[in-house]
Amino acid sequence: xxxxxxxxxxxFRKVFQLNSLLALINFFLTPNPYSAFHSGRAGAxxxxxxxxxxxxxxxxxxxxxxxxxxIYSRRIYINAKIIVLLSTLLLSGLASNVIFQRxxxxxxxxxxxxxTYILSVHERYIDNDNINWIKIGRNITILLIFGIAIxxxxxxxxxxxxxxxxxTSRGEITLWKYMALQTIFPSLALIIYEKYNNKKYxxxxxxxxxxxxxxxxxxxxxxxxxxxxxxxxxxxxxFSRIAFISLIIISMIIFWRDVLEFFxxxxxxxxxxxxxxILNGRFPLWSYYFEKFKDNMIWGNxxxxxxxxxxxxxxxxxxxxxxxxxAEYGLIFGIVMTTFIIRASITALININNNKNHKYxxxxxxLIFLSMLPVVIQSHSRILNITDFIFWFxxxxxxxxxxxxxxxxxxxxxxxxRGEV
Numbered sequence: 001x002x003x004x005x006x007x008x009x010x011x012f013r014k015v016f017q018l019n020s021l022l023a024l025i026n027f028f029l030t031p032n033p034y035s036a037f038h039s040g041r042a043g044a045x046x047x048x049x050x051x052x053x054x055x056x057x058x059x060x061x062x063x064x065x066x067x068x069x070x071i072y073s074r075r076i077y078i079n080a081k082i083i084v085l086l087s088t089l090l091l092s093g094l095a096s097n098v099i100f101q102r103x104x105x106x107x108x109x110x111x112x113x114x115x116t117y118i119l120s121v122h123e124r125y126i127d128n129d130n131i132n133w134i135k136i137g138r139n140i141t142i143l144l145i146f147g148i149a150i151x152x153x154x155x156x157x158x159x160x161x162x163x164x165x166x167x168t169s170r171g172e173i174t175l176w177k178y179m180a181l182q183t184i185f186p187s188l189a190l191i192i193y194e195k196y197n198n199k200k201y202x203x204x205x206x207x208x209x210x211x212x213x214x215x216x217x218x219x220x221x222x223x224x225x226x227x228x229x230x231x232x233x234x235x236x237x238x239f240s241r242i243a244f245i246s247l248i249i250i251s252m253i254i255f256w257r258d259v260l261e262f263f264x265x266x267x268x269x270x271x272x273x274x275x276x277x278i279l280n281g282r283f284p285l286w287s288y289y290f291e292k293f294k295d296n297m298i299w300g301n302x303x304x305x306x307x308x309x310x311x312x313x314x315x316x317x318x319x320x321x322x323x324x325x326x327a328e329y330g331l332i333f334g335i336v337m338t339t340f341i342i343r344a345s346i347t348a349l350i351n352i353n354n355n356k357n358h359k360y361x362x363x364x365x366x367l368i369f370l371s372m373l374p375v376v377i378q379s380h381s382r383i384l385n386i387t388d389f390i391f392w393f394x395x396x397x398x399x400x401x402x403x404x405x406x407x408x409x410x411x412x413x414x415x416x417x418r419g420e421v
Contacts, residue, residue: 009072010128010361011119012393013136019064019386020143022055023179029054032157034174045156057178057385062108065115065389077121081336081399086110088333091299095330098302105303112383113392120396128361133192137201140185144208147175163214171215180387182208182220186227187367191360206246219375226371234352282319282378288312289323300330319378328381341376344369344398351398362401369394 030036032050035043040051093099093106151159151173160171176182185208189201209224292301292309305328306312320327326334348366351359372380372391380391 009126010131011068011072011123011126012365012397013131014068014072015061015064015119015389015393016386018067019061019389020179022060022064023057023386026053026055026057026060027175027178033178034157034159034172037174037178042160043156045160046154048157058108058383061383061386061389062112064386065112065119069115069119073119073122075118075122077118081340082114082117085333085336085340086114088336089113089329092329092333093302095299096296096302098304098308101308102303109303109382116383116389116392117396120393121400123397124400131361133188133195133360134198137185137188137192140181140188141201141204143179143181144176144185144204147173147181148211150175161211161215170217172217172220173211173215176208177220177387178385180385180390182212182224183372183387183390184368186224187364187371190227190231190367191364194363195360219378222374223371226374227367230349230352230367230370234349285312285320286323286377289320289327293323293327297326297331300326300328300333303328321376321379321381323377324381340395340399341373343402344395345373347398347402362398365394365397369398 027033030050030053031048032043032046033053035041035046035048036050036053040049043049089110090099090106093102099106147159148161151161155161159174161173162171173182185201186205189205192198192201205224209221212221212224289305292305295301302308322334325337348370351362351366352370368390372394376391380388383389383392
């Protein structure tokens with residue numbers, strides 16, 4: 001069993017709070033955050049178009065992680081898998097000779113992965129039983145309301161909310177996505193409901209999902225609904241069942257044409273062109289990375305493939321996640337990351353199913369991690385913002401508690417069999 005420390009400094013929350021403060025400052029220093037979030041491809045209705053944030057979100061998350069490690073941790077944790085992962089990262093850069101062209105990129109990735117891993121493993125030794133979940137929920141709710149307000153008052157600058165429920169007039173609340181609020185709030189609402197029997201934040205989460213639904217953004221909607229699905233299927237709570245089924249019915253009614261086209265692959269019932277249209281131009285991008293992986297399977301081709309090879313002519317550029325590990329870093333790196341994901345997924349499912357241990361922090365990260373899994377195919381290949389950090393931290397943390405969790409289940413099973421519990 002892991003001996004918990006008496007300290008109650010939740011490292012994940014410290015990183016999130018520090019990054020949130022820096023991100024808010026950066027958000028309002030940027031002339032058009034909505035445009036900057038999409039590299040200048042949105043927000044044309046506003047007088048100023050920004051192609052980048054005032055400070056790159058990558059610098060903000062790196063500063064947040066590094067400062068939290070220096071102030072609250074200052075420890076080193078390492079194991080064989082993380083050594084193989086980091087070694088392969090460097091070896092792939094050496095094999096492709098790109099590490100000499102992009103030394104800062106490789107140094108950044110190396111340090112971000114290492115520090116995130118260290119903080120996640122340190123977290124397992126910290127007592128997280130006394131977290132004030134209500135306070136966290138209240139603070140994030142304030143940010144959610146603030147994000148809606150500025151998006152409505154300053155459209156095409158801080159977001160865009162047409163409320164048309166149409167893919168042809170898509171929108172977003174930029175502050176929600178930029179600060180990962182819509183990623184963590186549904187799981188947070190479920191934890192508050194389970195621990196305090198407080199349904200208020202579940203209702204807020206449902207309203208948030210309906211607003212996301214109105215923007216016709218498929219992936220954010222899936223991420224916001226999946227925690228309810230896991231909770232519904234595994235915990236079988238009546239309230240979450242009603243909320244989830246209601247949202248599914250609403251979605252089917254509003255998007256019945258899009259749903260029909262999605263499952264029939266367009267009017268011609270097939271074809272690469274129709275699949276690519278549904279995937280918003282990502283199919284050629286994914287195919288390109290797959291072909292590059294086949295060209296150099298063991299060590300990969302190095303980072304920034306598109307910028308170096310100049311032989312990709314598709315419309316999508318950044319929506320690559322899982323395939324990037326294989327194409328840029330090689331087979332070994334990709335396999336190690338796959339084992340991390342599989343092990344974290346199994347641990348997360350066990351955590352959610354084990355509703356008698358009252359380890360709300362473990363359940364919280366489990367719900368978040370599983371809800372983010374569908375996005376891995378197009379994101380989270382590097383830790384470039386707070387959303388990426390949440391995924392990698394959750395993955396490493398869940399891997400670190402797997403052995404303890406399985407041992408505990410074996411002990412409980414043995415005691416149950418002997419009739420001692």
